[in-house]
Amino acid sequence: xxxxxxxxxxxxxxxxxxxxxxxxxxxxxxxxxxxxxxxxxxxxxxxxxxxxxxxxxxxxxxxxxxxxxxxxxxxxxxxxxxxxxxxxxxxxxxxxxxxxxxxxxxxxxxxxxxxxxxxxxxxxxxxxxxxxxxxxxxxxxxxxxxxxxxxxxxxxxxxxxxxxxxxxxxxxxxxxxxxxxxxxxxxxxxxxxxxxxxxxxxxxxxxxxxxxxxxxxxxxxxxxxxxxxxxxxxxxxxxxxxxxxxxxxxxxxxxxxxxx
Ligand code: NAD
Numbered sequence: 001x002x003x004x005x006x007x008x009x010x011x012x013x014x015x016x017x018x019x020x021x022x023x024x025x026x027x028x029x030x031x032x033x034x035x036x037x038x039x040x041x042x043x044x045x046x047x048x049x050x051x052x053x054x055x056x057x058x059x060x061x062x063x064x065x066x067x068x069x070x071x072x073x074x075x076x077x078x079x080x081x082x083x084x085x086x087x088x089x090x091x092x093x094x095x096x097x098x099x100x101x102x103x104x105x106x107x108x109x110x111x112x113x114x115x116x117x118x119x120x121x122x123x124x125x126x127x128x129x130x131x132x133x134x135x136x137x138x139x140x141x142x143x144x145x146x147x148x149x150x151x152x153x154x155x156x157x158x159x160x161x162x163x164x165x166x167x168x169x170x171x172x173x174x175x176x177x178x179x180x181x182x183x184x185x186x187x188x189x190x191x192x193x194x195x196x197x198x199x200x201x202x203x204x205x206x207x208x209x210x211x212x213x214x215x216x217x218x219x220x221x222x223x224x225x226x227x228x229x230x231x232x233x234x235x236x237x238x239x240x241x242x243x244x245x246x247x248x249x250x251x252x253x254x255x256x257x258x259x260x
Contacts, residue, residue, distance in 0.1 A: 007077040008226060009033040009070065011060050011117055012087030014041040016186035017136065020215035021084055021222050026052050028223065033073040035060075036087070060087045060113025070120040079128065082226035083121040085114045085135040088154075090188060092197045095149045103150045110154035111161075118165060122174065129173040132226040135162050137180040137237060139244050147197070155180075159237055166235030175234045177225045182241030184213040206249070209242025 008025045012018045013034035022032050026049050035058025036042040046055035054076050058069040074080060088110045091102040114135055125131025140148060141155035159178055166176040183189055183203050189212070192198040204210050221240045224230055239245045 006081040007031040008082040010084040011035050014038040017215045017218045018086040021219040024219040024223050031077045035069045061108045066116045066120050080124045083133045090151045092147050106150035111157050131174045133176045134222045134225045135178045137178040139182050163235045178237045179221050180239045181218045182244040207242045
């Protein structure tokens, strides 16, 4: 047990943003627990960091699974300094055709899963009198997202939950923030492009940076919010989106000459 080394638990960390975040924390000397339903991938990745990373089966929709994973992580590392609520999915359908099952599936993972993990972490962190939590929101939280109703609704609710938890727990030593990425090059996005459900060009046209994010760019924002350097940052929604949220959306007119 290494009580003096900081520890983070990251959900959905077998790939994508979660995995990039796990590597960053590990590189900065933290002990890392990666929890994912894909335990084969999680174990394979964690095996490259022996003694520093613990891979656990964790289904965020299942309270017993969440409680078991947090207990195992605590027993392994002796403390919990940060939680990254990262596990999330999308289901695409026009709202009028969206099944209740798909609505529930997204809310169950993205929102209820976040709630279960938030509570499990708070149980440990409130006893410690310290801890930082980062929830993954999205630029979709504050906008209409055609074809992605449950996803956008879940992310809006995460923003709200983040702020309430931040306010409730601030004087008890906990901080709760959210990171709202734009489009990030991960399996989640690659899959919807491959399925023909997302045309990347309008996304690039709509994003001032004219590119997707690398998962490591999201990881750095998450890491900062969990670090002691962010000790007075609480209840904040940190957009990491290449300028997407800031853009009014009306193109430059008359068109800029190329290169200016
Ligand atoms: P991803 O699909 O690449 O990875 C998600 C991981 O979550 C997978 O390893 C998957 O096995 C795991 N997972 C799924 N269901 C789970 C469950 N019930 N319990 C535990 N783990 C589960 O996703 P990503 O693109 O890395 O996204 C991570 C987070 O960032 C999500 O919350 C997503 O909504 C958010 N986000 C992503 C983007 C983007 O463009 N990729 C943009 C904004 C927000």
